[in-house]
Amino acid sequence: RPIDELTIWDDAKAMLRKARAEGIQTVHDRLDRQTPHCKFCELGTTCRNCTMGPCRVSEKNPLGVCGADADVIVARNFGRFVTGGAAGHSDHGRDLIEVLEAIVEGETKDYRIVAEDKLRAIAGEVGIQTEGRSTMEVARDVMDCFFADFGSRKKEVSFLARVPQVRKDKWAGLKMTPRGVDREIAEMMHRTHMGCDNDAPNTMIHAARTALADGWGGSMIGTELSDVIFGVPTPKMSTANLGVIKADKVNILVHGHNPVVSEMILAASREPELVNRAKELGATGINVAGLCCTGNELLMRQGIPMAGNHLMTELAIITGAVEAIVVDYQCIMPSLVQISGCYHTKFIDTANKARFTGAIHFDFQPRTAMKQAREIVSIAVEAFAQRDPGRVDIPCEPIEIMTGFSNEAVIAALGGSLDPMVQAIAAGDIRGAVGIVGCNNPKIKQDSMNVKLAEELIKKDILVLVTGCVTTAAGKAGLLVPGAIEKAGPGLQKVCGSLGIPPVLHYGSCVDNARILQLCAALANALKVDISDLPVGASSPEWYSEKAAAIGLYAVASGIYTHLGHPPNILGSKTVTDLAVSGLEDLVGATFFIEPDMVKAADMFDQRIRTKRKALGL
Ligand code: BF8
Ligand code: SF4
Structure with missing residues (x-):
């Protein structure tokens, strides 16, 4: 497809032209090669849930081997699809509880409770006593409460305290009340096994319950604890587009979702020793810019600039001015490893649950976070010496946001x-x-x-x-x-x-x-x-x-x-x-x-x- 049809942005178009000139494949090229897609998969009428199949159902052939029809198969596929998303958000939320645990247990000094007021406010909302108690006592109870929200012992997740009673009554009547995050996710996997929930509307109701466990459970816990640990966002100005990447600086892009990693990278990038080393190598400093949601997290709280969204992630590397891309999890195209390999860019992954073949791997942990972040930033700084200025093209000036x-x-x-x-x-x-x-x-x-x-x-x-x-x-x-x-x-x-x-x-x-x-x-x-x-x-x-x-x-x-x-x-x-x-x-x-x-x-x-x-x- 012509480049003008792929994007509305000039910075993206410039990088797509550079990619074509340099022989680098992008997501758009791969989509063209995958098109047309399988019609059965597009309709949701394929099932791979057992080895009597896989089955594809249609008007001509309306039942799978087990007898499941299109309604059952589509509902099961959609149920598992939504559950994948709920699991992603919620497991991210759990990682924040684990950081809170490390703080409460005194295992880390790298993270701390920044927003005490917010911690106490949340505790009050979920029924935890706050008066006359120390911050750490309250934090321990909040941690226990949220860990329990993931389990099987509650009738509803804690933040349902925020929901109007009429809505909660509606959910109760429909058996849609989210009880525990992991419970709803596991139950969806159970229901969609061969021979379980073979009533499409019933499967859809549970899909909604699992999604609610994400929104009012896993995601809400993730957001609220991120505020507690990194601060409640306040209005501020920043900048966006590929112009936030600076030709005269060591550029580090943070990509993924979890601020637990990117906040530490930002803090390490400000350490004088690392900044001085960047200057020794000829840079004027270290620039941390965001991609996707971990970028949003740092933008909201720290005002770092945003290099771009999902379809800009490959293109940001193609500027040729990125020393390192540091990722945690979700929405990270594996192609970024190959594209990094076309330049001097170091691709660094940080989570055991999201490893990329060919990446430099750090098993990022709360106890060692700052030490690891320093090592990562140091790798980026040293990479500056390998940059080829002849291949650098930063296509625009940033815009204010x-x-x-x-x-x-x-x-x-x-x-x-x-x-x-x-x-x-x-x-x-x-x-x-x-x-x-x-x-x-x-x-x-x-x-x-x-x-x-x-x-x-x-x-x-x-x-x-x-x-x-x-x-x-x-x-x-x-x-x-x-x-x-x-x-x-x-x-x-x-x-x-x-x-x-x-x-x-x-x-x-x-x-x-x-x-x-x-x-x-x-x-x-x-x-x-x-x-x-x-x-x-x-x-x-x-x-x-x-x-x-x-x-x-x-x-x-x-x-x-x-x-x-x-x-x-x-x-x-x-x-x-x-x-x-x-x-x-x-x-x-x-x-x-x-x-x-x-x-x-x-x-x-x-x-x-x-x-x-x-x-x-x-
Ligand atoms: O969670 S908006 S492309 S980066 S999935 Fe992914 Fe979609 Fe971006 Fe953040 Ni959200
Ligand atoms: Fe086919 Fe039924 Fe097995 Fe699905 S569960 S693959 S429809 S036999």
Whole structure:
């Protein structure tokens, strides 16, 4: 395909041209070679769950060897797909509990409790005594409570304390209440074994329960403990695009999701000894820039610049100016190892559960984190001497963005409560809000939908919150600065203008979608209604991952009307598809809708918000 069809960005186009000139294969080339895809797999009608198969069902041949039909097979595949995503987010959340454990047990000095107030606030919410107790005593109980949320002994995960009672009653009636994170994940694997849950809607209900265990369990724990250990984000300025990579500096890209690694890399990069060594080698300093969600984590809390989102990860290395790419887990294309090998770039992996053949491996541990981070930064610094200046091409100047919108920061900006936001919604200055989240997918012109939808919504006075890879898209489009109110409707111009904030707010990484859930719950509680009564929505226009599917499903199951730019692989079952796009409305008060045209998608949100506002008497 011509480069102009692959992406809307000039920096990406320049690097794709360089890749072609240098004979480097990218994700786009590999997609072309994989197209057309298997039709059965696209429809979700293949099953590989036992060795009587594999089976492919169709109109001509409607049953697998065991007798499973398309509905059962599609539901099982979708259930496992969502569960993969819930497992990813939640295992990340567990890693934060393990760091808290290392702090509580005195095994590490590299991490500490930075946000004591937040720790105590969370403890109070989940029913832990805080008065007259030391921080470490409270932290130990919080740790035990969250570890237990992963197990089998609870009737519901702890953060359900935040959910309006009407919603919890709905879940209880549907057997959708998430009990324990690992429990729901394991149960989905059990249900989808040959000969278990052979009722598609029942499997879908458990898929929703597993997704809720992610949103209100694993992800929420991940977000909240990251704030406790690394600080609650506050508004700040930063920059984005490939121009954040600096020709005169040692460039280290952090990629993946877990701030436990990237925070230490950033801290080590500021140590005078390492900075001096970089200068000895001819650099002016050390520059840490972010990719994907671990980039979002550091952007939100430390204001580091963002080099790019999912489809920029290969292209960032192709600048020829990256000394090291340091990864933890999730969304890291294995091709990055090969592309690093085309340059002087060191590819360093840090997690035993996400190793890459050909990488330099560190088994990153809380006890030895800072020591390991220093070694990693030192490898990057030494690599500067091997850089070939003739191959360096940094295609643009960075663009300004504003970041750091945690709920705490928003409430502080509003003067201490959500009341002004409720009033602005009531007055119609903010007609509603939509979270645009998720990924890039090489099947879609990069960021074309992510940006277009945000622009269309703010015109209609619908506040937009972005997380994950939509962040850099919105940033590069100039939507994450206060001046972007020019592109918004009169209501957002007034509200955001008076607060000095953009009409598109950066709310963090993908696990931080839990912040959006929390905000919706808080608004519903303030108005004494269910989440499904609010004039809100969610969207993932360019999604690709199992995690994005889990997010979409927990949003819908929480009562949030959710848009996808393309469908998951479920169209081979009418039962499952109908449930997803209409049947869930009766059960949980929201559905998915699939719409590849962003003008139409924005209109759908507009209509929905109009209906919800009317029902609230607004
Ligand atoms: O968790 S948005 S491409 S990086 S899956 Fe991945 Fe999608 Fe980016 Fe973060 Ni989220
Ligand atoms: Fe085929 Fe049934 Fe086995 Fe799936 S579980 S592979 S449909 S026989």
